[in-house]
Amino acid sequence: MTPAAYDARADEYIAALGTMDAVHPVDRRIVETWAAGVSGPVLDAGCGPGHWTAHLVGFGLDVRGVDLAPRFVAHARAAHPGIRFDAGTIDDLEVADGEVGGILSWFSTIHHAPDKIGGPLREFARVLRPGGSLLLGFFVGPGMEAFDHAVVRAYRWSVAELAQEVDAAGFDVVETHTRETRGERPVGALMCVRRG
16 A cells, blocks of 8 residues: 555655655756746645645745645644645645646656556646646656566556646646656656646
8 A cells, every 4th residue: 555655665765756856856856837827726646745745935935735644744733833744645636626726746646557548637626726837756767667666566557648647637748757867767848738
């Protein structure tokens, strides 16, 4: 189970990746550029330790984080007091239809199998207002394939294949990014707008 798997390695994950210092500068620039164009409340869906949530709040955005792993939520609340963090799943967000203007899903769908990926994508479309923006981070591969992630099985996608899934959920892809760094898995980001 993904929450239990992340809880079991939460301290290790937080130490390695739980601060903005651990963020690649290219990724930081992509997220900050996206955030500058978002209007309205923002949801950090799959917020992990909460560092991205806090960073976006520092930009003056109205942001709250949600994560399935209880230890991440507890850490985020302790590390970033005054910011709202909720325990919950990205497959069934406790958010009204059209309530948010932006969703950051930074590698939070990587554990969704191909037959399940549509669930969170449709949920993102439901809670975003028409014209709202989604930024989706993911692992890039030549095609959709499973791999052994450090925590639990994950999936990498080609940009074209994931873009098809995003389109089917009700989004237009407006920008794509990929990055390859020696010794690391290739990563990508899709910047999307909810069709109205």
